Amino acid sequence: MWHLSDTIGAYRTSTVLDFMARKPIEVYYLFRQPLDRARELGVPAPKLEGIVALIEGLQTFYNLD
Amino acid sequence: MGKTDWVIVALKTTSLRVIPELISPLLGENTRVLTIMNGMYDDDLVDLMRKFSKSENELPCAAIYGGIAFICSSRINASMVHHSATDGLLLGGLAAMSVGGNKQEALSILEELWSPTKVPFQSEQSLALARWKKNCWNIPFSSVNVALQGQLTIEDIVKQPSLRALCDEIMDETIAIANADLIARGETETQLLGIKEVRFCFVKL
Numbered sequence: 378m379w380h381l382s383d384t385i386g387a388y389r390t391s392t393v394l395d396f397m398a399r400k401p402i403e404v405y406y407l408f409r410q411p412l413d414r415a416r417e418l419g420v421p422a423p424k425l426e427g428i429v430a431l432i433e434g435l436q437t438f439y440n441l442d
Numbered sequence: 443m444g445k446t447d448w449v450i451v452a453l454k455t456t457s458l459r460v461i462p463e464l465i466s467p468l469l470g471e472n473t474r475v476l477t478i479m480n481g482m483y484d485d486d487l488v489d490l491m492r493k494f495s496k497s498e499n500e501l502p503c504a505a506i507y508g509g510i511a512f513i514c515s516s517r518i519n520a521s522m523v524h525h526s527a528t529d530g531l532l533l534g535g536l537a538a539m540s541v542g543g544n545k546q547e548a549l550s551i552l553e554e555l556w557s558p559t560k561v562p563f564q565s566e567q568s569l570a571l572a573r574w575k576k577n578c579w580n581i582p583f584s585s586v587n588v589a590l591q592g593q594l595t596i597e598d599i600v601k602q603p604s605l606r607a608l609c610d611e612i613m614d615e616t617i618a619i620a621n622a623d624l625i626a627r628g629e630t631e632t633q634l635l636g637i638k639e640v641r642f643c644f645v646k647l
Contacts, residue, residue, distance in 0.1 A: 380642070383600055396591065397592045414623055431589045435591065
């Protein structure tokens with residue numbers, strides 16, 4: 378995975394491109410659902426929780442549901 | 443157009459709810475549906491398809507498959523796709539199926555669809571495992587990329603030590619969630635993801 382990231386270059390993921398175009402972004406199935414699953418199974422994921430909270434804030438602010 | 447043998451769906455999951463109605467004119471009892479999308483949506487899609495079916499709890503088609511594309515592509519305008527991976531188009535973890543019939547037989551039918559093409563593919567018995575493999579890249583890098591509102595590219599992110607460390611920690615969290623999920627789904631020990639294996643694996647088929 379790190380090899381891909383280290384060689385991918387000036388890439389933005391398609392979710393970012395959607396965000397920058399102010400289109401609906403795939404927050405629920407990409408991020409929220411895995412986090413809900415983590416909670417359900419008792420797996421701590423504090424860093425991801427923080428980042429996803431920020432993303433959901435942006436999603437609400439720009440109305441990108 | 444009428445009923446077809448295959449329907450391939452490659453929408454964003456923001457449109458998941460419209461899929462059953464959208465593809466319904468194409469569905470017959472022998473139709474197979476392959477969705478090649480990102481995220482953990484398969485269980486919800488199967489529920490939506492069952493609810494849409496005339497006889498509830500039965501699928502309105504022969505089978506539903508999930509696919510994962512390892513291609514690093516972005517649509518940069520209405521008619522142009524920028525494909526930035528250096529190794530050509532890769533389509534991976536393609537054939538894991540969710541429901542309907544004998545799993546091995548169903549996978550063989552999907553393999554027959556892709557074999558004559560130039561698209562490299564691999565089939566994977568566990569759809570959840572295939573999904574989590576891609577999530578191990580998508581969840582850390584895409585989440586950080588979005589939280590930074592696209593101001594930094596993946597290259598910028600991996601070169602900044604603090605952001606690199608953050609992605610690394612989120613990748614470890616993702617692996618932990620993946621393994622807990624796979625265990626809960628009854629996958630065997632050999633199907634679980636190893637931290638080293640994920641970090642150093644080449645996303646290639």
